[in-house]
Amino acid sequence: NADAAAAQRAKNPTIPAVIVNSQSRISYNCGKFLGKGGFAFCYEVTSSDASDCRTLACKIVSKKLLVKDSQKEKMIQEIEIHRKLSHEHLVKFYDSFADQENMYILLELCSRRSLMELHRRRKLVTVPEAQYFMRQIVSGCQYLHSNKIIHRDLKLGNVFLNSKLWVKIGDFGLATQVNRDGEQKKTMCGTPNYLAPEVLNKQGHSFEVDVWSLGCILYTLVVGRPPFESPSLKETYVRIKNNNFKIPSSLNPVVAAFIRSMLQSQPQLRPSVFAMPHDPFFSLQPILPSLPESVLTVTPRLD
Numbered sequence: 588n589a590d591a592a593a594a595q596r597a598k599n600p601t602i603p604a605v606i607v608n609s610q611s612r613i614s615y616n617c618g619k620f621l622g623k624g625g626f627a628f629c630y631e632v633t634s635s636d637a638s639d640c641r642t643l644a645c646k647i648v649s650k651k652l653l654v655k656d657s658q659k660e661k662m663i664q665e666i667e668i669h670r671k672l673s674h675e676h677l678v679k680f681y682d683s684f685a686d687q688e689n690m691y692i693l694l695e696l697c698s699r700r701s702l703m704e705l706h707r708r709r710k711l712v713t714v715p716e717a718q719y720f721m722r723q724i725v726s727g728c729q730y731l732h733s734n735k736i737i738h739r740d741l742k743l744g745n746v747f748l749n750s751k752l753w754v755k756i757g758d759f760g761l762a763t764q765v766n767r768d769g770e771q772k773k774t775m776c777g778t779p780n781y782l783a784p785e786v787l788n789k790q791g792h793s794f795e796v797d798v799w800s801l802g803c804i805l806y807t808l809v810v811g812r813p814p815f816e817s818p819s820l821k822e823t824y825v826r827i828k829n830n831n832f833k834i835p836s837s838l839n840p841v842v843a844a845f846i847r848s849m850l851q852s853q854p855q856l857r858p859s860v861f862a863m864p865h866d867p868f869f870s871l872q873p874i875l876p877s878l879p880e881s882v883l884t885v886t887p888r889l890d
């Protein structure tokens with residue numbers, strides 16, 4: 588509500604109640620605090636301009652935090668990559684601009700938050716639900732890889748859900764552009780959540796790191812916890828290097844085989860996002876065209 592938003596803004600004095608884009612001359616009323624991630628705070632904003640009265644998500648980064656050139660470049664890289672993307676399963680990029688204090692990125696609002704909140708609430712999802720989500724995530728990744736973009740930080744919290752529970756992949760803060768065929772990326776500043784072994788071993792990495800993350804996402808959705816979860820980050824890294832993960836024998840063998848194919852240590856052995864839709868996982872049963880919003884809270888009877 589408004590006074591909670593005002594209270595939140597009071598904590599961050601640099602967040603104005605009205606955000607003005609001096610180039611387009613459109614101003615936005617800053618509303619509910621949605622969350623924060625990295626240097627960014629995210630607020631719900633509504634354009635006061637008659638033109639587009641949509642409610643958007645606005646990521647706000649204080650310029651005070653963008654002191655090092657590397658941080659500025661990262662922010663600019665995120666914007667440059669995201670602004671040229673357009674796909675039904677990617678978060679829409681509307682605009683970005685700056686004022687004295689902050690940088691602002693106007694993005695598509697996903698009112699049902701992300702798969703992270705759904706996972707926390709439900710723990711496990713059913714196979715039909717996993718098929719529904721994976722088909723849309725893979726579709727978004729096919730678009731990215733066709734445009735030579737590696738997301739590099741696919742995780743439940745970056746798979747946003749709109750009011751119709753459609754998947755919208757967001758947060759291109761670690762994304763990179765492959766400039767020539769076969770190019771292997773050597774570095775990545777920032778730590779992805781689902782780290783692939785080739786990144787850990789600094790062997791050079793490419794599109795296959797996204798497939799690894801998709802394997803971790805599917806595993807987490809149907810098993811209820813991440814595949815390499817450990818008490819410490821160090822132990823997690825040892826498990827990833829040793830490819831040490833267990834799939835419960837109770838899991839449908841077709842789903843288990845699909846997860847194993849994506850979590851292979853050797854990147855070139857993993858399926859491409861273009862091959863994935865042909866996996867038997869997607870023909871276990873007809874893919875649901877939509878999900879009831881009850882899936883956000885209770886296990887559905889989907890028969």
Ligand SMILES: COc1cc(C(=O)NC2CCN(C)CC2)ccc1Nc1cc2c(cn1)c(C)nn2-c1cc(Cl)cc(CCC(N)=O)c1
Pocket residue numbers: 620621622623624625627628629631644646678694695696697698699700701703744745747757758
């Ligand atoms: C109505 O839409 C939303 C609502 C909420 C929400 O209810 N957050 C509550 C706010 C109050 N606190 C106490 C609990 C969480 C959270 C996210 C929403 N939508 C929403 C949030 C969005 C986006 C689209 N749509 C995009 C794109 N980027 N971000 C984004 C950006 C940052 Cl920096 C941080 C977060 C929070 C992490 C998360 N996964 O929630 C999100």
